[in-house]
Amino acid sequence: MDNKNIIARRVAQMLHDGEVVNLGVGIPQLVANWLPEGVELIVHAENGIIGAGGYSEEGKGDPNVVDAGGMMIDIKPGAQFIISTDSFGAIRGGHIDMTILGAYQVDSKGNLANWCLPNKMGGIGGAMDLVSGAKQVVVAMEHTQKGNPKIVENCTFALTGAGVVDYIVTEMGFMHVTEKGIVLEEINPNYTVEQVLAATDARLIVPVDLKAMDVID
Amino acid sequence: MNKVTTVEEAFSHIKDGDTIMVGGFLMCGSPEYLIHTFLDHPSKGLTIVNNDMGEYGSSLTPLLASGRVTDLICTWIVRNPAAQEMYKANPKCLHINPQGTLTERIRAGGFGIAAFYTPTGVGTIIEEGKDTRWFNGRKYIMETALRANVAFIHAEIADEMGNIFMKGSSKNYNAAMATAADYVIVEANHIVPVGEIDPELVTVSGIYVNAVVPVPQKD
Helix, strand or coil: CCHHHHHHHHHHCCCCCCCEEEECCCHHHHHHHHCCCCCCCEEEECCCEEEEEEECCCCCCCCCCECCCCCEEEEEEEEEECCHHHHHHHHHCCCCCEEEECCCEEECCCCEECCCCCCCCCECCCHHHHHHHCCEEEEECCCEECCEECEECCCCCCCCECCCCCEEECCCEEEEEECCEEEEEEECCCCCHHHHHHCCECCEECCCCCEECCCCC | CCCECCHHHHHCCCCCCCEEEECCECCECCCHHHHHHHCCCCCCCEEEECCCCCCCCCCHHHHHHCCCEEEEEECECCCCHHHHHHHHHCHHHEEECCHHHHHHHHHHHHCCCCEEEECCCCCCHHHCCCCEEEECCEEEEEEECCCEEEEEEEEEEEECCCCEECCHHHCHHHHHHCCCEEEEEEEEEEEECCCCCCHHHCCECHHHCCEEEECCCCC
């Protein structure tokens, strides 16, 4: 299995039936493919849908029904179309159980940088609202950017949110951001602790009861 | 009471230096007919308020490339090359907001709220230079209301009083922007007599709307 699906599959195991989630682009969108049996999510698309479904079949989509990436999608039974103010009211008001997103950098204080690289302007979009408003913030990303650590002691890129990240899931392991720092709770059995530490620029707390991450080959 | 008019008459209310709110999220609900027709308008020194400045194929791209727009108030400009060029030439032209903050600023502008406190952006560059205050142990940033001289709004159906039905996720920014400008121009795919839209399905009341313009339909 490739790194992206290893990560998405582990994130999917965190979810419970009926939870309201917002999925960022890339790896987070793969999470929906790996949900445990009996777990159905209510997907919030910040452009204005509660109860978003998957991509529409070619030629069958409605240009008035799109996700936050502008792609035509289907909606699930029980869905609602909402205006932008209500969509972000739902986010700020704490009605989203989990936001799953990617990152350029995450640091040991739970700071997240995922919107702006130095000397480049992309945009914030809904990310700052999501990380400050969702009940749980999960970063789902590859452990390094072509070998360069993305988990760092202090973020150097512009922050999306300060002290907002709860969990980091990479192909190497499952990490919990605590007041004491980042705890490596589970490790992918295909890696050694030394390899994970070498790929990380932050101090990682490795507990004595380090567990194996559930990975299928 | 009949607000149906021509696009020329509606655009005669737009002047140099105006701030224009443009509804839509990427291409969904984008008032493309109004923006495209506006490319021929003589006004300049404009400020555009829009979530993302559209995409490469959006009429916002030639509008921004025309040099008539000086300032962009938005959340994201990844897919509009003309917005990227404007930013490279003059970073100060870009006024970037978190999305929930931008949409709430517009709502506040339309609904008589001068400012509000939001937790979004605390500890980031969004906080810089703004008033902050603590409530119940949490820090909030004060953000101010946003209004415009003109709004461009897209509707699936409008009646002659300006009542609007917006379809699916095309409501996005269109609904709030329709309340937050001095002169609100709605383009509608279909225009119907008053009473034809079920009151249960009116997304935005006609009381906010000044002009309704039909979008030419392809057969």
